[in-house]
Amino acid sequence: MPTLAINGGDPIRTKPFPAWPVLDTADTKAFESIYNSRRWGVRGSNVAEFAKQFAEFQGANYGVCVNSGTTALYVALKTAGVGPDDEVITTPYTFQATIVAILMTHAKPVFVDTAPDSFLMDVTKIQDAITDKTKAILPVHIAGYPADLDALVDIAERHNLKLIEDCAQAHGAEWRGKGVGSWGHFGCFSFQTSKNLCAGEGGIVLTNDRELYERLYALHNCGRTPPDAEFGNIEPFGSNFRMTEWQAAILLSRLKRLEDETNYRHMNMRWLDGWFGEIPGIRVTRLDPRATRCGSHGYKAIFDSEEFEGISRKTFLDAIRAEGIPMGYWYTTPMYRASFLKSNLFGQDFDYSNVHCPETEKICQTGLALSQNILLGTEEDMEDIIKATVKIRRNVGELKDG
Numbered sequence: 001m002p003t004l005a006i007n008g009g010d011p012i013r014t015k016p017f018p019a020w021p022v023l024d025t026a027d028t029k030a031f032e033s034i035y036n037s038r039r040w041g042v043r044g045s046n047v048a049e050f051a052k053q054f055a056e057f058q059g060a061n062y063g064v065c066v067n068s069g070t071t072a073l074y075v076a077l078k079t080a081g082v083g084p085d086d087e088v089i090t091t092p093y094t095f096q097a098t099i100v101a102i103l104m105t106h107a108k109p110v111f112v113d114t115a116p117d118s119f120l121m122d123v124t125k126i127q128d129a130i131t132d133k134t135k136a137i138l139p140v141h142i143a144g145y146p147a148d149l150d151a152l153v154d155i156a157e158r159h160n161l162k163l164i165e166d167c168a169q170a171h172g173a174e175w176r177g178k179g180v181g182s183w184g185h186f187g188c189f190s191f192q193t194s195k196n197l198c199a200g201e202g203g204i205v206l207t208n209d210r211e212l213y214e215r216l217y218a219l220h221n222c223g224r225t226p227p228d229a230e231f232g233n234i235e236p237f238g239s240n241f242r243m244t245e246w247q248a249a250i251l252l253s254r255l256k257r258l259e260d261e262t263n264y265r266h267m268n269m270r271w272l273d274g275w276f277g278e279i280p281g282i283r284v285t286r287l288d289p290r291a292t293r294c295g296s297h298g299y300k301a302i303f304d305s306e307e308f309e310g311i312s313r314k315t316f317l318d319a320i321r322a323e324g325i326p327m328g329y330w331y332t333t334p335m336y337r338a339s340f341l342k343s344n345l346f347g348q349d350f351d352y353s354n355v356h357c358p359e360t361e362k363i364c365q366t367g368l369a370l371s372q373n374i375l376l377g378t379e380e381d382m383e384d385i386i387k388a389t390v391k392i393r394r395n396v397g398e399l400k401d402g
């Protein structure tokens with residue numbers, strides 16, 4: 001008699017996990033108030049209010065709201081002075097937007113491998129990647145796991161480089177009790193639908209520096225100065241990268257829940273870490289003790305095929321999905337192999353054929369992921385994830401790679 005659901009046995013669960021985005025009537029009211037105000041764009045006050053509240057939430061002095069996370073990165077890079085012939089050190093384990101934003105400035109992305117058994121940039125390898133052309137370091141707090149900000153701030157200071165944190169997946173994440181995005185010169189967030197704080201689309205750049213803030217502001221708003229400008233007409237050039245009042249109103253409403261939701265996801269993440277840590281073959285992602293709160297834009301672990309009698313990650317994932325657990329993986333291609341780098345889209349002609357980051361290659365093949373909405377589930381939901389994994393391990397003899 002087969003036991004595993006993939007072979008006809010009963011699945012561990014048939015119930016869905018919490019849907020995303022979570023709906024709340026407070027959001028509807030916020031939306032209606034914008035509609036009725038007739039202030040849908042620049043004349044409203046919600047964008048400025050959200051920028052202030054979100055900057056405070058992450059521990060930064062200023063925020064400039066923009067229309068996407070990609071724009072946030074682009075505007076930050078431009079404000080940092082990054083342009084043609086410059087190099088930006090970054091990670092190959094990220095969403096393509098990180099790299100595309102660098103390409104849009106006509107600079108060159110330089111890739112540093114991830115640390116062993118981690119999804120984060122290996123800070124010990126940054127020094128060797130710095131050249132005369134390096135202008136900035138762009139780490140990514142993948143899935144809300146904070147990168148080593150102590151080391152990153154130190155390297156950036158010693159080499160006079162701009163530090164731009166890609167926090168698109170890290171709302172609410174904290175390093176030594178202080179929000180990510182407030183450590184570097186710039187912190188860039190996305191509010192696209194899948195993100196832990198979302199409004200369909202949108203983004204923000206945080207900074208602690210008044211002058212950088214005024215430059216960011218002008219760049220995102222057709223060269224205009226902020227209402228309380230101290231530096232005058234500091235950056236006459238700019239474009240329209242603005243956020244609308246609709247987005248800001250929804251974000252203000254949802255921001256009220258972000259603290260509780262982040263703590264809840266973090267709690268479930270640590271609970272899963274505890275139990276997965278007991279199952280040979282599932283390696284838990286180490287959370288640095290200085291990472292006092294994970295943004296938990298999903299859950300990440302590493303699959304060790306040898307402990308599962310040599311079955312592939314795909315076979316394991318097919319089996320766990322049949323048990324009712326929507327587990328998957330994230331990035332399967334290190335960014336230096338992304339086909340768009342060869343398309344010469346932005347006039348650059350880069351050759352990455354000699355770039356090889358072995359640790360990133362490994363996690364692209366072995367990484368496991370659960371999406372962030374699953375971490376909003378109940379204790380029983382979390383138990384089902386563990387039960388399904390244990391069930392597969394016990395009955396792995398029933399599985400064969402297809």
Ligand SMILES: Cc1ncc(COP(=O)(O)O)c(C=O)c1O
Binds near residue numbers: 168191
């Ligand atoms: C790591 C990372 N950086 C940047 C972005 C870009 O954000 P957006 O989709 O809002 O442009 C994303 C979005 O998925 C992301 O995951």
